[in-house]
Amino acid sequence: MxxxxxxxxxxxxxxxxxxxxxxxxxxxxxxxxxxxxxxxxxxxxxxxxxxxxxxxxxxxxxxxxxxxxxxxxxxxxxxxxxxxxxxxxxxxxxxxxxxxxxxxxxxxxxxxxxxxxxxxxxxxxxxxxxxxxxxxxxxxxxxxxxxxxxxxxxxxxxxxxxxxxxxxxxxxxxxxxxxxxxxxxxxxxxxxxxxxxxxxxxxxxxxxxxxxxxxxxISKGVFDQATASPYAKPLNAVSVGDMLFDANVIDTLSAANPDWKFHLFGKKALPAKPRDNIVVHGEVPFEAIVPFIKFADIGLAPYRLSDGADYLSQSSLKMIQYSYSRLPIVAPAFAAGGREHVCAYDPADASSIREAFVKAQVYDRSRIDVSGIRTWxxxxxxxxxxxxxx
The missing domain is CATH 3.40.50.11010 (Rossmann fold)
Incomplete structure (x- = not known):
């Protein structure tokens, strides 16, 4: 062929x-x-x-x-x-x-x-x-x-x-x-x-x-076989990866939503300010991260604005993994194209970031289409x- x-x-x-x-x-x-x-x-x-x-x-x-x-x-x-x-x-x-x-x-x-x-x-x-x-x-x-x-x-x-x-x-x-x-x-x-x-x-x-x-x-089998939630309580948002990581977004959301837990995965995924509702996991093997994605309530893609970064809306692996887990996604507007379940914000506007998170909380997850997601x-x-x- x-x-x-x-x-x-x-x-x-x-x-x-x-x-x-x-x-x-x-x-x-x-x-x-x-x-x-x-x-x-x-x-x-x-x-x-x-x-x-x-x-x-x-x-x-x-x-x-x-x-x-x-x-x-x-x-x-x-x-x-x-x-x-x-x-x-x-x-x-x-x-x-x-x-x-x-x-x-x-x-x-x-x-x-x-x-x-x-x-x-x-x-x-x-x-x-x-x-x-x-x-x-x-x-x-x-x-x-x-x-x-x-x-x-x-x-x-x-x-x-x-x-x-x-x-x-x-x-x-x-x-x-x-x-x-x-x-x-x-x-x-x-x-x-x-x-x-x-x-x-x-x-x-x-x-x-x-x-x-x-x-x-994506590794559908690994996601499908994850049956136990790692979370003790509901209201969990997960952020996976540290490419162009925007710590300001995590600071804004964690301050505005003290009843939510924000779980950060990635070597350089560090908050601007430590808070009781931010959990820094660091770099963790993929199989250990999967349950945190699958059983989360919201997926975060806090990309920092960078020249030519508009392609991230389609190329981001974590956003595909979030989508397969039917998570509403909070992401900057430049990385939000092509997915209806992405709640977009302006990285320079704190109120916009907070509003996007509120929209994600009430998004109907059953509307998220996973039929086009392929296996590796x-x-x-x-x-x-x-x-x-x-």
Whole structure:
């Protein structure tokens, strides 16, 4: 099946004939294969492995410079084996690449122009142990972030692989070095598929690029099997994740609703002011978070306004998880499009934030449609089409 044959957003019917196992490489500058916090890449890897496929995880954007950054990635990486393939589980290996340097946004246009020439050579440092495996992959997923710098090399070394650009975020929204956008634009022809999770991102790519809009899947089985509520009392609002986290929203809502409990999940999801009705859970494994989502009364998506963040209304995984649990959602207006059960607010207007929360409290949850939400197993069949025998 060619990517061009897949109608936008449509999942093909399962096919019964046998197929060759896939060998998939996932390249990311954000995530680790065995980290407790699970994101879309982990769920896709799990779905592929459950179908008998092999998945390799290449984590980049690590170097001695990382020691001085405050994202926690350096400390985690140093607790793992570096620059070698390590088996995480059956059919699942990781390579944490610790390089002499890695691309980072230096914030000053002059410095970025100079360093851009240097960072274009980042792929030259890719270890031989990774290069040697490239010809054997059937599919390679390049996540938005620094990974597009590796695409030209990967295409040369793996000419028969299907290469997918996984546009999890706009590059300007996550603040990468501008040379990465330049290289992505120059090498867009190397991709067999550009996977977007929000229609708002379609204009970001050339009209003839093989763009497919396909929202995140979710682990329906994990949600369906959660039967015990973790809450001692009703009136619970849950916020999952810390991307563009706006602590002011939590402060406003917790002060205005002292009878509600506000549960925050995410390493950097911290309130501006501690309050008795705010519970900070930190970074917690996905399976432990699911009951807090499923049995909550309201889902919070307190995104901070950022340039080009309008795509979050469709691409946010937590908003899909909230929707599957039939939670009314409180979110800023720029991230509210396309879902009737999102109660929108103006981040600059405290009264608007409070009013959105009041609307969410009385929203009829039975009206929330979950029929269009897919499993990860369905999603990977589209993103990584397999060769069929015969």
């Amino acid at each position: 060619r990517f061009a044959d897949v109608p936008s957003g449509r999942v093909p019917e399962p096919m019964a004939e046998p197929r060759m196992p896939r060998r998939v490489l996932i390249v990311t500058g954000q995530h680790f294969a065995a980290a407790p916090r699970k994101v879309d890449l982990h769920f896709m890897a799990d779905a592929l492995r459950a179908q008998g496929d092999h998945v390799d995880f290449l984590t980049c954007r690590l170097s001695p410079i990382s020691r001085f950054l405050k994202d926690g990635r350096y400390a985690y990486a140093r607790s793992r084996l570096l620059n070698r393939w390590v088996e995480i589980g059956p059919g699942f290996e990781e390579f944490i690449w610790f390089a002499p340097f890695h691309p980072m946004n230096l914030k000053k246009p002059f410095l970025n122009r100079l360093s851009g020439l240097f960072f274009r050579r980042y792929a030259d440092l890719l270890p031989k142990a990774v290069r040697d495996r490239l010809p054997g992959y059937t599919h390679v997923l390049i996540e938005s972030g620094p990974a597009p710098l590796l695409t030209p090399l990967i295409r040369r070394k793996a000419p028969d692989a299907q290469i997918v650009y996984h546009a999890a975020d706009r590059l300007k929204t996550i603040g990468v070095h501008p040379v990465i956008q330049e290289v992505l634009n120059e090498s867009i022809g190397f991709y067999d598929l550009v996977h977007i999770m929000a229609e708002a991102m379609r204009p970001d790519f050339p009209a003839d690029a093989p763009v497919l809009y396909l929202p995140h899947g 197993e369905e999603a990977v069949q589209v993103i990584f089409p397999a060769d069929r025998s015969g």
